[in-house]
Amino acid sequence: MITAEMTSAERVAEFLRMQRGGWYCDGCISESTAVEPSNQVKQITRPLALTSDYQRADSTHCNRCGRYRKCIRMRLAAA
Numbered sequence: 001m002i003t004a005e006m007t008s009a010e011r012v013a014e015f016l017r018m019q020r021g022g023w024y025c026d027g028c029i030s031e032s033t034a035v036e037p038s039n040q041v042k043q044i045t046r047p048l049a050l051t052s053d054y055q056r057a058d059s060t061h062c063n064r065c066g067r068y069r070k071c072i073r074m075r076l077a078a079a
């Protein structure tokens with residue numbers, strides 16, 4: 001659950017955890033978590049994508065907007 005007390009990074013991580021396995025672009029993550037602008041989301045997702053719990057795709061179908069964009073997801077096997 002995303003709460004008002006969470007930091008931006010926590011909101012993004014929690015959103016991806018709740019939607020585990022689904023691909024989301026930075027713009028949709030921004031709208032879903034109220035972390036704005038999407039550039040701030042990009043700064044959060046970039047380091048996440050380097051960890052083994054997340055996966056980055058340069059062009060894939062975003063689960064929310066349906067466009068082909070640079071997306072990130074939490075791996076199903078992530079803790």
Ligand SMILES: [Zn+2]
Nearest residue numbers: 025028062065
């Ligand atoms: Zn999207």
